[in-house]
Amino acid sequence: MDQISKFQRVQYPLDSNAYKILDEIGVGVSATVYKAICVPMNSTLVAIKCIDLDQSRSDLDSIRRETKTMSLLSHPNILESHCSFTVDRHLWMVMPFMSAGSLQSIISSSFPDGLPEPCIAVVLKEILNALSYLHDQGHIHRDVKAGNILIDSNGKVKLADFGVSASIYELNTLERSSSLSSSSRMRLTDLAGTPYWMAPEVIHSHTGYSLKADIWSFGITALELAHGRPPLSHLPPSKSLIMKITKRFRFSDCHDENHKKNRRNKKFSKAFKAMVASCLDQDPSKRPSAAKLLKNSVFKNCKGMDYFVKNVLNGLPSVEERFKEYKVLSRISSHSGTDAEEEEGGDVYGDTVIQHVKTRRISGWNFNEEGFELDPAVKQVRFGGESIIQDKKIDVSESYGSGDLADSAKSSTLNTPAPVERSDETGGGIIILV
Amino acid sequence: MSTSAAAAREEVVVRRLSPLPQSPVPAAAAATKGHSGLLTNSKSGHSGLLSSKSGQLGGDSKRMKGLFKSKPRTPVDIVRQTRDILIFADQSSTSLSDSKREEKMAELAKNIRELKSILYGNSESEPVSEACAQLTQEFFRENTLRLLIVCLPQLNLEARKDATQIVANLQRQQVNSRLIASDYLEKNTDLLDILIAGYANTDMALHYGVMLRECIRHQTVARYVLESPNVKKLFDYIQLPYFDISADAAATFKELLTRHKSTVAEFLSKNYDWFFGEFNSKLLESTNYITRRQAVKLLGDILLDRSNAVVMTRYVSSRDNLRILMNLLRESSKSIQVEAFHVFKLFVANQNKPPDIISILVANRSKLLRLFADFKIDKEDEQFEADKAQVVREIASLEPRE
Numbered sequence: 001m002d003q004i005s006k007f008q009r010v011q012y013p014l015d016s017n018a019y020k021i022l023d024e025i026g027v028g029v030s031a032t033v034y035k036a037i038c039v040p041m042n043s044t045l046v047a048i049k050c051i052d053l054d055q056s057r058s059d060l061d062s063i064r065r066e067t068k069t070m071s072l073l074s075h076p077n078i079l080e081s082h083c084s085f086t087v088d089r090h091l092w093m094v095m096p097f098m099s100a101g102s103l104q105s106i107i108s109s110s111f112p113d114g115l116p117e118p119c120i121a122v123v124l125k126e127i128l129n130a131l132s133y134l135h136d137q138g139h140i141h142r143d144v145k146a147g148n149i150l151i152d153s154n155g156k157v158k159l160a161d162f163g164v165s166a167s168i169y170e171l172n173t174l175e176r177s178s179s180l181s182s183s184s185r186m187r188l189t190d191l192a193g194t195p196y197w198m199a200p201e202v203i204h205s206h207t208g209y210s211l212k213a214d215i216w217s218f219g220i221t222a223l224e225l226a227h228g229r230p231p232l233s234h235l236p237p238s239k240s241l242i243m244k245i246t247k248r249f250r251f252s253d254c255h256d257e258n259h260k261k262n263r264r265n266k267k268f269s270k271a272f273k274a275m276v277a278s279c280l281d282q283d284p285s286k287r288p289s290a291a292k293l294l295k296n297s298v299f300k301n302c303k304g305m306d307y308f309v310k311n312v313l314n315g316l317p318s319v320e321e322r323f324k325e326y327k328v329l330s331r332i333s334s335h336s337g338t339d340a341e342e343e344e345g346g347d348v349y350g351d352t353v354i355q356h357v358k359t360r361r362i363s364g365w366n367f368n369e370e371g372f373e374l375d376p377a378v379k380q381v382r383f384g385g386e387s388i389i390q391d392k393k394i395d396v397s398e399s400y401g402s403g404d405l406a407d408s409a410k411s412s413t414l415n416t417p418a419p420v421e422r423s424d425e426t427g428g429g430i431i432i433l434v
Numbered sequence: 435m436s437t438s439a440a441a442a443r444e445e446v447v448v449r450r451l452s453p454l455p456q457s458p459v460p461a462a463a464a465a466t467k468g469h470s471g472l473l474t475n476s477k478s479g480h481s482g483l484l485s486s487k488s489g490q491l492g493g494d495s496k497r498m499k500g501l502f503k504s505k506p507r508t509p510v511d512i513v514r515q516t517r518d519i520l521i522f523a524d525q526s527s528t529s530l531s532d533s534k535r536e537e538k539m540a541e542l543a544k545n546i547r548e549l550k551s552i553l554y555g556n557s558e559s560e561p562v563s564e565a566c567a568q569l570t571q572e573f574f575r576e577n578t579l580r581l582l583i584v585c586l587p588q589l590n591l592e593a594r595k596d597a598t599q600i601v602a603n604l605q606r607q608q609v610n611s612r613l614i615a616s617d618y619l620e621k622n623t624d625l626l627d628i629l630i631a632g633y634a635n636t637d638m639a640l641h642y643g644v645m646l647r648e649c650i651r652h653q654t655v656a657r658y659v660l661e662s663p664n665v666k667k668l669f670d671y672i673q674l675p676y677f678d679i680s681a682d683a684a685a686t687f688k689e690l691l692t693r694h695k696s697t698v699a700e701f702l703s704k705n706y707d708w709f710f711g712e713f714n715s716k717l718l719e720s721t722n723y724i725t726r727r728q729a730v731k732l733l734g735d736i737l738l739d740r741s742n743a744v745v746m747t748r749y750v751s752s753r754d755n756l757r758i759l760m761n762l763l764r765e766s767s768k769s770i771q772v773e774a775f776h777v778f779k780l781f782v783a784n785q786n787k788p789p790d791i792i793s794i795l796v797a798n799r800s801k802l803l804r805l806f807a808d809f810k811i812d813k814e815d816e817q818f819e820a821d822k823a824q825v826v827r828e829i830a831s832l833e834p835r836e
Contacts, residue, residue, distance in 0.1 A: 054767045
């Protein structure tokens with residue numbers, strides 16, 4: 001029966017004593033990521049995401065979904081979990097240690113103005129392989145961004161963080177209605193993702209969206225890698241949302257003032273720009289699928305990962321060093337009198353740096369939750385000159401048909417671009433910040 | 435096969451044929467362009483002509499012959515072929531060479547994928563209800579579901595996932611406005627035993643778990659599972675060390691005890707003693723944080739449901755139960771405390787409190803009042819505050835009875 005044994009996972013121990021924690025490599029509100037070794041398994045390096053289950057922010061159902069998704073996916077470009085088990089009030093998710101950390105942290109520590117095109121193309125190709133596999137199974141990742149792309153020192157690239165992913169085949173269980181109504185079938189309507197990377201139809205989430213939302217985020221990720229940050233990131237997340245749904249994107253749109261100089265020196269091929277533009281089509285049906293993108297000349301003719309290792313990874317500070325740097329940074333920022341900063345909980349290691357940098361940059365903004373609900377009202381908002389939308393509450397002319405909206409807007413504010421998820425189960429327009 | 439795909443094929447045929455000036459075929463093809471009769475017509479009429487031209491057509495001819503041969507399979511055909519391979523896989527696990535076997539299993543995986551896309555549609559087309567009905571009918575006409583469940587361990591991961599989604603979907607398919615999956619399962623209840631036992635197998639648990647949860651959407655199936663000895667096993671599966679599996683078992687357990695109100699009420703009344711005995715000792719007093727947390731939440735869901743009013747009254751009249759809930763109330767975990775409160779308040783609100791309940795509450799009065807004075811939840815919740823105020827008033831006013 002070797003046919004069967006082939007599919008069996010190597011069993012990592014489900015006992016915290018079998019692991020020896022070496023270093024902290026990432027932190028969020030309700031999760032910390034450690035570099036550790038699994039002692040009985042030849043001291044293999046692992047990353048352990050340690051989630052505090054008693055935190056009000058960590059919703060058990062989404063954690064359950066994440067662990068289940070990770071155990072059922074099997075692809076070289078998708079971060080797998082070796083095992084997950086509880087240790088008192090914490091859930092330990094044991095995963096492979098990706099020694100180079102996230103692409104986002106690589107960029108922010110060593111390539112603040114972005115990577116050259118050949119390096120971007122190789123990594124994106126790996127991500128397309130992952131997306132093509134996911135989409136083929138009806139899975140939407142919903143949070144594609146450089147912070148969720150992990151790399152190890154050999155140049156293995158893996159897409160990570162399935163905290164907000166969803167399966168279009170399981171919609172019937174998500175929906176209240178149990179019928180197989182075909183109009184809503186295969187479409188998601190909940191709001192999930194991280195603002196700068198979110199597709200317009202996700203922001204307009206009542207109209208529904210599907211796999212192509214990931215292609216949009218993929219296009220934004222391409223821009224993020226090209227310029228060191230996602231487009232509109234000089235704006236607070238709410239504005240970025242509004243801009244995106246009212247305006248077409250061009251390749252040059254992704255700069256803020258400080259980057260204008262660099263832009264002139266940067267060279268991107270026509271094919272690359274056209275590829276990105278096709279991903280950022282407002283009409284989801286016009287965006288190419290992941291499988292189709294893989295046939296694009298940009299990816300067909302790109303270099304191998306060894307090129308990336310040589311040109312990007314060599315001489316890079318380690319994940320641990322980068323994390324220490326980040327901690328120093330955050331100490332400075334907490335002394336500078338900004339508001340208590342919140343980060344997303346449960347992100348994968350290395351991604352936390354930018355969260356903080358961004359938070360500092362945009363501190364003083366109170367991200368209004370209503371922003372997510374804005375789409376009906378946007379048409380009434382004037383966009384003029386520099387001040388796109390005043391930093392004031394924007395009237396919401398239509399809600400999602402629920403009185404909860406006003407309450408939810410009152411109760412909490414968000415000043416960091418953490419992933420958001422609107423759970424329809426809680427009813428109405430409440431936005432749950434993950 | 436959708437009509438658009440057939441039309442696309444036709445276009446390919448036409449384009450390939452046109453550079454052959456002397457052939458009579460282009461005219462024929464052009465004439466039939468636009469209606470999908472070409473593929474079937476040509477079988478009798480033109481196919482001979484085409485194959486005679488094979489010299490001229492070179493490499494394309496093989497592909498073209500393939501096009502003409504492949505009459506699209508109907509959903510019924512695919513179910514039958516799937517079943518045939520499953521029977522084969524079930525019976526001949528060792529007698530064949532590996533390569534032959536692998537070939538068969540690959541074919542099986544392909545068929546399963548096709549069944550899935552009929553039921554769910556794909557990127558190009560929505561599912562067609564008639565095709566779904568035909569598929570479903572054929573599926574349950576014979577033992578395909580049994581074979582698929584039994585042979586699941588032999589499939590690769592992707593085929594297992596596809597199969598799971600098929601089984602899930604079939605539970606909701608109606609044929610002549612009947613859920614025939616339910617009828618089938620009623621006659622084949624041993625399949626449910628297989629699915630439950632699947633939790634003990636780490637490789638199968640997540641697949642069988644999803645199938646099981648879909649099956650218990652049928653009330654008769656849920657009743658069978660609740661009344662079978664297997665339900666006791668769930669108490670252990672919930673505490674398995676693998677988080678993904680234990681969480682899945684907990685989800686199934688919750689579904690069983692909350693979905694079909696009348697069945698649940700009847701089950702709990704009939705099985706009160708052993709059920710709550712196990713529930714208290716194995717779940718509420720578990721050493722595992724997540725088990726306690728999920729159990730106390732579920733207990734609240736069960737007892738607060740109107741259909742379980744009789745069971746609730748009985749539960750809140752027991753001093754043992756009160757002791758357990760008071761211990762949960764004292765936990766340092768906020769989540770457990772809050773859920774425990776929603777059950778505890780029922781003991782207090784009970785208008786016919788037995789004397790021993792009253793005396794426990796009176797004996798712990800000051801401690802309880804102190805606890806509630808600092809008891810806050812993160813979110814503002816008017817209902818919670820109102821409940822708390824009422825509980826505090828009630829406890830403060832209790833008079834010990836002789």
